[in-house]
Amino acid sequence: MSRVLRLRxxxxxxxxxxxxxxxxxxxxxxxxxxSGDLEARAMAVPGSEHLADVTALRSALNLLLDxxxxxxxxxxxxxxxxxxxxxxxQFLLNGMSSSFRTGAGTIxxxxxxxxxxxxxxxxxxxxxxxxxxxxxxxxxxxxxQVAAASTELxxxxxxxxxxxxxxVGEADAASTTGARLTEAAQEIQxxxxxxxxxxxxxxxxxxxxxxxxxxxxxxxxxxxVVATEVKQLADTTATSAERVVAQVQTxxxxxxxxxxxxxxxxGTVREMSPMVDAVRTAxxxxxxxxxxxxxxxxxxxxxxxxxxxxxxxxxxAVMRERG
Amino acid sequence: xxxxPATTGAVVPVARTVRPTGVExxxxxxxxxxxKTDLKGRITYANDVFCRVSxxxxxxxxxxxxxxxxxxxxxxxxxxxxxxxxxxRQELFAYVVxxxxxxxxYWVLAHVTPSIGPDGEVVGYHSxxxxxxxxxxxxxEPLYRDLVAEERxxxxxxxxxRAGRELLQQVLADRGTTYDRLVWSxxxxxxx
Ligand SMILES: Cc1cc2nc3c(=O)[nH]c(=O)nc-3n(C[C@H](O)[C@H](O)[C@H](O)COP(=O)(O)O)c2cc1C
Numbered sequence: 001m002s003r004v005l006r007l008r009x010x011x012x013x014x015x016x017x018x019x020x021x022x023x024x025x026x027x028x029x030x031x032x033x034x035s036g037d038l039e040a041r042a043m044a045v046p047g048s049e050h051l052a053d054v055t056a057l058r059s060a061l062n063l064l065l066d067x068x069x070x071x072x073x074x075x076x077x078x079x080x081x082x083x084x085x086x087x088x089x090q091f092l093l094n095g096m097s098s099s100f101r102t103g104a105g106t107i108x109x110x111x112x113x114x115x116x117x118x119x120x121x122x123x124x125x126x127x128x129x130x131x132x133x134x135x136x137x138x139x140x141x142x143x144x145q146v147a148a149a150s151t152e153l154x155x156x157x158x159x160x161x162x163x164x165x166x167x168v169g170e171a172d173a174a175s176t177t178g179a180r181l182t183e184a185a186q187e188i189q190x191x192x193x194x195x196x197x198x199x200x201x202x203x204x205x206x207x208x209x210x211x212x213x214x215x216x217x218x219x220x221x222x223x224x225v226v227a228t229e230v231k232q233l234a235d236t237t238a239t240s241a242e243r244v245v246a247q248v249q250t251x252x253x254x255x256x257x258x259x260x261x262x263x264x265x266x267g268t269v270r271e272m273s274p275m276v277d278a279v280r281t282a283x284x285x286x287x288x289x290x291x292x293x294x295x296x297x298x299x300x301x302x303x304x305x306x307x308x309x310x311x312x313x314x315x316x317a318v319m320r321e322r323g
Numbered sequence: 324x325x326x327x328p329a330t331t332g333a334v335v336p337v338a339r340t341v342r343p344t345g346v347e348x349x350x351x352x353x354x355x356x357x358x359k360t361d362l363k364g365r366i367t368y369a370n371d372v373f374c375r376v377s378x379x380x381x382x383x384x385x386x387x388x389x390x391x392x393x394x395x396x397x398x399x400x401x402x403x404x405x406x407x408x409x410x411x412r413q414e415l416f417a418y419v420v421x422x423x424x425x426x427x428x429y430w431v432l433a434h435v436t437p438s439i440g441p442d443g444e445v446v447g448y449h450s451x452x453x454x455x456x457x458x459x460x461x462x463x464e465p466l467y468r469d470l471v472a473e474e475r476x477x478x479x480x481x482x483x484x485r486a487g488r489e490l491l492q493q494v495l496a497d498r499g500t501t502y503d504r505l506v507w508s509x510x511x512x513x514x515x
Contacts, residue, residue, distance in 0.1 A: 041368045059371050070357075090507075
């Protein structure tokens with residue numbers, strides 16, 4: 001710097017004064033920055049423009065402040081972006097040197113890890129949604145099938161229960177008929193026994209008459225013919241009576257056998273009836289008029305299928321909700 | 324806040340009528356162009372890189388509106404997005420072409436943020452600008468050309484801004500992206 005130039009400068013600045021002013025102003029900037037105010041910058045001090053060391057110091061000081069400022073802004077913003085899951089926003093490394101760059105790199109890596117974790121979570125959520133869809137399909141179709149089957153089963157059970165009650169009635173009626181037949185057979189046998197006795201007496205009388213007729217000779221011939229006729233009639237009666245007894249006996253055997261069979265059918269059906277009713281209860285819920293289950297209404301299969309569908313629906317909603 | 328030195332008050336704000344020369348200027352990949360503004364966008368600080376690249380001396384910048392380096396090739400819609408974003412206390416990344424004092428132009432990838440004071444209030448704005456990739460510039464240039472053409476078709480400034488903004492929104496919607504995502508996809512070479 002030539003003296004002449006300095007003399008021409010308007011206004012004149014005392015160099016020592018300028019340095020003092022620089023120190024005072026920039027010290028304030030450093031203090032502000034140290035206290036966390038990164039807005040302050042070293043501004044040009046009048047009269048210092050030609051002082052190379054002062055301009056260099058100002059550049060260096062402002063570069064330090066700019067870098068620190070940029071680092072603070074960038075790290076805050078990129079971390080905020082990462083926590084908002086805006087992973088495309090990164091810490092720009094240009095202009096960041098050494099430890100600034102290292103720090104920026106660390107933040108970017110952390111962001112990348114978060115992005116990866118998010119992708120993993122998304123993938124898991126996707127899988128969960130697929131799983132939920134599959135479960136839903138399965139449950140819905142099972143519930144549908146159960147509902148359809150239970151409707152059919154209910155109808156069948158109702159029919160079965162009706163037929164069972166009917167069969168029991170029939171079996172009871174059959175055994176009553178059987179008993180009455182046995183009684184009738186007994187009466188027939190009694191009557192036949194009387195007839196047989198009469199036939200036997202008649203045979204005896206006919207024999208005596210024949211003997212008496214023979215003793216009477218010709219006069220008894222006509223009587224002999226009548227006696228023979230009477231004997232034949234008595235024989236036929238006796239044979240018929242035997243046949244009737246035999247037939248009634250056979251009939252009685254058949255009747256008692258069928259009554260026994262009917263009785264066992266009735267027993268079986270009677271045993272079956274509550275089982276059929278149980279099936280009905282399981283399918284339709286409580287059977288009307290069943291006092292025991294009135295307090296806690298039993299839930300039928302169809303109702304349970306509906307309940308299952310609802311429960312799974314709620315479960316799926318929660319499962320899908322989680323991201 | 325930096326207090327403006329007395330000298331800046333003496334600077335006569337020359338009405339700049341700089342004509343673009345079409346000369347493109349570049350800067351170092353590790354250079355960061357820094358400015359700070361007040362709440363109205365008047366420059367309160369510019370680093371030495373800014374002065375060098377914009378070819379404007381510091382006293383001619385301080386206290387002047389930032390539009391001092393506005394290039395006619397920049398759509399109004401982008402600046403509107405800039406102001407809307409920073410006024411809602413958000414950060415903005417944008418590709419911007421600037422006009423230097425000597426008529427040259429230079430593309431930057433600008434990061435504009437509000438400066439928050441000790442009481443949580445916005446005390447000013449700040450911008451760091453970095454060198455964009457030539458590929459990003461190639462991609463963004465035709466979009467800006469279309470937006471500027473759309474805006475020029477309107478006499479009233481407010482109509483122009485609205486038309487530009489609508490076209491920008493439509494283009495972004497068609498591409499299924501946002502301005503922020505587009506800028507980042509070009510910055511990192513990833514899909515928008
Ligand atoms: C922190 C900050 C930095 C800005 N940087 C630029 C810039 O580099 N170039 C530019 O043209 N506008 C910049 N602007 C936007 C200007 O303030 C202005 O809105 C823009 O140049 C459009 O000007 P116009 O409305 O007069 O057309 C910046 C604004 C802020 C708050």
